[in-house]
Amino acid sequence: MRTLVRSVLAATLAALAGCSASTAPPAAGTASEATPAPLTDAMRAAMSAVLQGDGRDAVAKLQAIDPATLAEPARALRACMLDRLDARHVPAITLDDAFAASVLAAYREYWLRSLRAEHPAADNEAQLLAALNALVVADGGSAAASMGDVEPLLHRRIEAHGRHALFGQTLPLREFMLWSSETRHPYDVALPQGPQPVTVVFMDDFASLGWAGFASCDRVHSGGWTKPEGLYAVRGAYDTASEKFSVSYLAHEAEHYWDNTHFPTLEQPELEYRAKLVEIASAHATLLDLLDAFGGNTSEDRGVPHSHANARIVRELRTRLFGGDATRAWTSIDAARINAAAAELLAEDTHRLQVAAPRAEL
Template identity: 35%
Template sequence: MIYSFDWAVPATLLLGLQTAPHDETSMEAERALSSARGAILRADGGEAIRILSGLELEDLSADDQAFATCALDKLKSRNPSSFPPEVASPLVRSLLADYRAYWKNSLNHAMPIDDAQERLIESVSRTLKQTPPDDIAMLEEAIAAHLAAEGFHSLQGKTGKLRELMIWRSQAERTHTVELPEGQVTTRVVYLDDFVSGGWSSYFTCNRTGTGGWAKPDALYVVVPRWKSLEDERFQVSFLAHESQHFRDYSTFPDLMGWELEYRAKLVELSTADESRDRLIRRFEANQSDDPSDAHSFANRRVIAAMKRELKLAASASLAQASVEDVQIVAKRLLLEDSMARQEALLAEQPPVE
C-alpha cells in the first residue's frame, strides 16, 4: 500500500480555535507536523501526542492548526469521534466503533497490540452476532460479506502495524500502460470512490494522510479522494508507477516480503519523480523505522540509507540536497542491481539440467 500526504482539513474543524492563524506554517513547525504524521503512520500515538502538544498554534496556518487540533482530539479522546450523517447503516456504525476503539488502544499503547486485536475480534463478533473465530482472517471474510450484502465494498487485512477497515460505495475500471525502469507494464486499475471509512491512518490524521491505493495480482486499486489530480506527476509517480512495480514484482519475484516490495517500488518513485521529488523525499524521511513488520517505514529507512551511501551524503543530510538527475540515476541503478541479485539467486536455486 501507499500513502498520500498534505491534504487540507475542512474549515469547519477550525471552530473553537482561539489562536489567530499565520498565513503560512513556519519551517520548524512544518517539520514537527511531518514528524507527527510519521509517528501516527508508525502507530506511535504517544510520540504523535508529544509532538503535537508541543506546537505553538500561532506558528501554524489555518489548515495546519485544524489538523493539529483535530489529530490531538482523535488521539486523546476517550470515545470514537461521531459519525457523519450519511453513515446511516447500523452495521457500518457498529463496525467503525469497534475498529476505532481497537485503533485507539493500539496507537496509545493502552494494551499490547495483540491484546487489542483479541478485543477487536470479540467486539466485531458481537456486532456480527457470531462466535469469535480462531483466525481474524475468517472474521474479516465475514465482515466483507455482511458489508457487501448492504451494497458496500471494503478492504480488510493489515496496513502497517494495524488491522484495516476501509469502506466505500462505488468503483469503476480503466486500463493503463505504465513505463517502468525495467520496461512497460499494462494493468487494470480500479477507481474507488464515495468512502465511508478511509482507514486508520486517515482517521487519526483527519484525512491529511491516508492510503492512496494498493496492488493485488489481479489489478491496482486507487482511492480517488486521496488524490488532488488523477493526471499530475504525483499520481503518475506515487500511484501508477509505485503500484505497477508491485504488479510486476508479484509475478517476477513472488516470494518478496512486504518491505522488499516497498523498497523496490520506492526506488521506482525516486527514479521517475521530478517536480514532486522534494515532497516525496520529505515523506520518506519523516516516516522511518527499524521494524521490518512495518513495511513502508522500514523500506523508507533502507531506501534513504542506500541512496545516501551511493550519493556520498552525510547521514544527517537530506536526500533533497542531491540533484534531481543524480537521485533518479542512482535510484534506477539500485533497482536494477536488486533485480539482478534476485535473478541470480533464483537461478542458483534451480536444479542442474541433466
C-alpha cells in the first residue's frame, strides 16, 4: 500500500519561521503555546533536528543553549523536550479506552527508541510490531506478520470504539495520531494547473499529534495529509482566514491530491517538492517566512522528504533568480518574481512528468 502523503508544514512554519503555531490541545503534561513567539536560531536548529528524526542531535543542541537567554515560553519548551528526549520522562496517558491507550504507549516507546537511536531502526520497528501484536492477541485477534498487516487491525478496533487514528509513516518514523471528532467542508482550490475541488476533514480533540508532536512537546506536528476521499487538517493548527491555511495547508495538500491522481507513482520527495513550489508560487504575506523556513530545514537525504524538497527548492530558486549566489537576500528581489520563478519550476516539472508518462490522464 502506498504511503500516505503527510505534511509537517504546521510544524516547519511554526518552529522554524516563527509563524502562528498549532493551538491543538496538547497531550496531558506537555508544554504548548497558543501563539508562541518566534524561536531563537539555536532553538530553530534543535527543531530542525527533531523534524529529521534525530533526537540525539536535538538534545545536544538544546543542552548547548543557556536557558537564561530564552523567553519563558521557549525556556519551558526546552525543558520539556530535554525531559522527554534526554531524561525519557513522558506524560501520563489519560484515555477511557484502555486498548487505544496501550497502542499509544507502544508508539511512544518506539518513538523514544528511534529518536534516541537506542537500537537499529529495524530492531525498533520489530519491537513495535511485537508490542502491537501482543495487544491484538490480548484483545482476541491474531498476530500479524508486518506493520502493514497489523495497522488495519488496530484501526478497525479504535474506530469501533468512537475514535479516529492515522497509521503508516511520516518519514522517517512510523506514525500514530489519535483524535475524537471530525467535521467536513468543501473548497475549490486555485492551483497553478487550474481549480482543484477538495473536501477538507477538520480533526479535533487529539490524544496524540504524532511522533513530531511527541518529540517537540506539541510545538511542531503534522498539520494535515491527503487521502483519496479528501484532505485532512488538524483544526487547531490553522486560522482558516490566513495564508498559513489557504497556502501552506490548502494549496499544498490540494497539489498532493492533484499529483496523486495524475502522477500516482511519484515518490514523497518529489511530491513535497511540487507542493512546496505551489506554496512559493501562491504566497504573499507569508512568502519570506516560507523561504526562511525552507532554508532553515534542508537535507540532501531523501529519507526526510520535506527537508530534501526544501534544499532542492532553495537551490533551484537561487540559481534561477540570483545565478546561484547564496549570499543574496530574498528581499533584494521583487516578490512577484519569486512567485513567478516557483510557478515556472512547477510547470517545467509537470511537463517533464507528462513526457515521461504520456498516457497519464491530464
